Amino acid sequence: MMKFDLTLRVLLERANQLFPKKEIITRDYSGTFRYTYADFYKRVNRLANTLKELGVKPGDRVGTLAWNHHRHLELYFGVPCSGAVLHTLNLRLSPDQLAYVINHGEDKVIFVDKDLVPLAEAVKEKLTTVKHFVVMSDTEELPASHLSPAASYEALLSKASDQYDFPDIDEWSTAAMCYTTATTGNPKGVEYTHRGLVLHSYTAALPDALNISESDRIMPFVPMFHANAWGLPFVCTFLGTTQVFPGPRPTPEDICAVIDEHKVTLAAGVPTIWMGTLNVWETGRYDHTSLRALICGGSAVPRALHKAYLDKLGLPIIHAYGMTETTPVVLVCNPKSYMQDMNEDDKLDLASKQGILVPGLEMKVVNEDGNEVPWDGRSMGELLVRGPWIAKEYYKEPERSKPAFADGWLHTGDIVNVDPEGYCFIVDRAKDLIKSGGEWISSIDLENTIMAHPAVLEAAVIAMPHDKWVERPLACVVLKEDHRGSTTADEIIHFLTDQVPKIWLPDRVEFIEEIPKTSVGKFDKKELRQIYADVAAVEA
Amino acid sequence: MMKFDLTLRVLLERANQLFPKKEIITRDYSGTFRYTYADFYKRVNRLANTLKELGVKPGDRVGTLAWNHHRHLELYFGVPCSGAVLHTLNLRLSPDQLAYVINHGEDKVIFVDKDLVPLAEAVKEKLTTVKHFVVMSDTEELPASHLSPAASYEALLSKASDQYDFPDIDEWSTAAMCYTTATTGNPKGVEYTHRGLVLHSYTAALPDALNISESDRIMPFVPMFHANAWGLPFVCTFLGTTQVFPGPRPTPEDICAVIDEHKVTLAAGVPTIWMGTLNVWETGRYDHTSLRALICGGSAVPRALHKAYLDKLGLPIIHAYGMTETTPVVLVCNPKSYMQDMNEDDKLDLASKQGILVPGLEMKVVNEDGNEVPWDGRSMGELLVRGPWIAKEYYKEPERSKPAFADGWLHTGDIVNVDPEGYCFIVDRAKDLIKSGGEWISSIDLENTIMAHPAVLEAAVIAMPHDKWVERPLACVVLKEDHRGSTTADEIIHFLTDQVPKIWLPDRVEFIEEIPKTSVGKFDKKELRQIYADVAAVEA
Structure with missing residues (x-):
């Protein structure tokens, strides 16, 4: 077979070649913004030229301090496809932590949303590697700030050429990185390779995982600064799926309004957000019937929440599990074909589990002696996983990497039991047990x-x-x-x-x-x- | 990300770990045979031990002269997962061609169905590398033959241990090979890597490709000796999908009976077979309503056949395109979401095309000067493809490989036009134009x-x-x-x-x-x- 690298360029080019008419929609600062994948592609080319102008070289880290929107999507592709590394910054970090991750990642340029400029201002004195700030808003005007040197995203793009020749990139090159907050000490960085992100995209889209197709209209509420927004921006672009972004500071009411207006079929977020939207939907002000499911992860989905959504809205929640170190999708909870006849109670019990391993990974569950525990739905052990989209180490942290990645497995720190059908249930964090x-x-x-x-x-x-x-x-x-x-x-x-x-x-x-x-x-x-x-x- | 090789072992282990209860069914010599993935897994282990006993070493080629059945599926995994190379032999080749491909492939062992023993006998004097014949039937008894040394598959497996430690294999290793008949000269060999087969499995299963899930019940009528049975045995094992095999010498009547009895949801074959089954189904003797679609490729599906199936049975045919050199899936014809409103005539016109490129490949269509032709639905050119499951050469044929694989693209020899939506229509073979x-x-x-x-x-x-x-x-x-x-x-x-x-x-x-x-x-x-x-x- 050909030596053909698995890179994000293939995803990007496919969207432009086969789905130029399909749309990307953002709840932007001044209302709804929408454009096509053809427009998106041209702007990604403009962005790649802009990065070159800013002196970004292959392997350089480019930070983003941004909400979920089409500009962030442009960065998701423009940065890695030009050979640089997308470093998504968690806008909820403390100023000290934020400064730490930017300096530790050695970010060269920071792209920051206009309403998040104060966060960047709060840390700018501490930054040791940043050469440029680029402020993102829906106009070419550069908002007044203390960032320097700073430029307007829209102004830079409008000046740049929409023709860029994306380079051949080795699939083992780093495409993106993200820091995970540690229980002790500084945040730890995780690098994502082009190969890992492509393989993760394939897996996430499978019918037995998240079942994503071109015909979907998908909204990641999960932040794009967190674990690649569960990989959805990559999957959707690969398949030409309509993407709907909730934009800056969305409230539960905003989420419901966006889902209604843009007929979202699948939305992804943490349990907290779906607790909030339930109340809004119960008022009857917004239509939710375009949704076929909600994807929920980040922390365990309470059984009561599954039940409330089914009883009140007839809407299933698909439980998923992953972490920053795993790109993130590891487990997805879909019932097997022969489980369809379960009674409602058993179905809810099953839905409350984190699910079974997605195709392509390997797992084992071990006790303190390192021995595998039986899959009996009771025996507890730590979940260990390995596979092509699992991190092999923490960035520039050889000592802290040793225990977490011992013997070629990621030690998740999550204590689980596994039932005889292979469905995992997270019992506790190892440190809290x-x-x-x-x-x-x-x-x-x-x-x-x-x-x-x-x-x-x-x-x-x-x-x-x-x-x-x-x-x-x-x-x-x-x-x-x-x-x-x-x-x-x-x-x-x-x-x-x-x-x-x-x-x-x-x-x-x-x-x-x-x-x-x-x-x-x-x-x-x-x-x-x-x-x-x-x-x-x-x-x- | 971890260095984690994409190998068939991961597919095999997943079926056993997560879907041990799911079934594999064969229309065998003496009636219906069925067993579970757990049973299958044990027998694949026995087979791997048997291969070792027979002196098969990593990289050795193992030929199969066999119909579609569970024993052939065992060979699909047992051979490559133990490090050897599965060489599927086309049982329709002339004796001279058959002897040529066995010798050129340097097969060390040939696994042959009992009713195909005469084919092996007809060439045995010409074989230069074969050390053993293994005859497959549903008993341990070895049928009388002139093959020597020969053993019974079932007898060998019953003696072998069902514990085998599958080795770590480099994803770039050859897992399988298949010869394609050439228009001039000897057949040409194509090697499939573990990596290519795994990536092809992901792609084939995607909702926008063949949309395969665990809940399907899939019958490959396309021969397992031809282009990996379109990859279905690998996909289905990966996902724990029920596999139904039509066994030796199936007639259209057999196919309809098997689909009815085992509630097949998706079946795959060339147009000729679906022409034959249509007449059988029209008699009303067999139920076809478990089918959600037929997958059809190998040669162009006539518009009239699409129409007949829709009009008479309400059953869509999904057109697909590929070749031995492409593992094989390259194009699949699913309408895009915004095409759903087309009238019936336009839908049939679309269904008659071979489809759009599956995720992960790249294509271009060039005229005789090597320039790309416009996607206007009229301009003709040769289809060139490249990607992770496209062959890079013909096996041990450097001279014949040069024109077919020039400049890093496979020159398919198929002349196509492409419409503005990216749907390809095969106009002719280049040599027939x-x-x-x-x-x-x-x-x-x-x-x-x-x-x-x-x-x-x-x-x-x-x-x-x-x-x-x-x-x-x-x-x-x-x-x-x-x-x-x-x-x-x-x-x-x-x-x-x-x-x-x-x-x-x-x-x-x-x-x-x-x-x-x-x-x-x-x-x-x-x-x-x-x-x-x-x-x-x-x-x-």
């Missing part, structure tokens, strides 16, 4: 059970060190306003007694005002562990 | 027009050399019995006058008894050209 006397206790399970108590608003469970049992659970509970002072720890324990194994019962229940949260709204257990480090030490 | 005074005349178009004359049974058009026009068309016409002696050449020319451009009108019409055919039933124009070489020379 409580290891008590050789048994594993899922902090998530315990939290969910506590949160079902009528007096409880929120609960987070962490491990306390213990002399005999190694670790024991400590429950941090926030009571609802009207129960504060009246509900006791004993009541909580009593409530749990029939619902969890005896050894799961927390040794301590601490009532607190609020559970600390991370920048993305997850429980900050690192912070909780620090707060209770002394208490635990005394107890132990 | 008549080049008259700078204009190209499609021999196929002219033949089809002549064959519409009520007195004509068959017609083949070839080029005669001509001093002024370089070439001019000569029509060889077979009249129906009751028109012989009464219909004249002038009548044929008159019939054509309003239907084709004036320069297309044949210079000669020769009435003949029968049109010579090749081993696969196509018009043998090479033979016709020899017959008329002198006539033409005199005329010119």
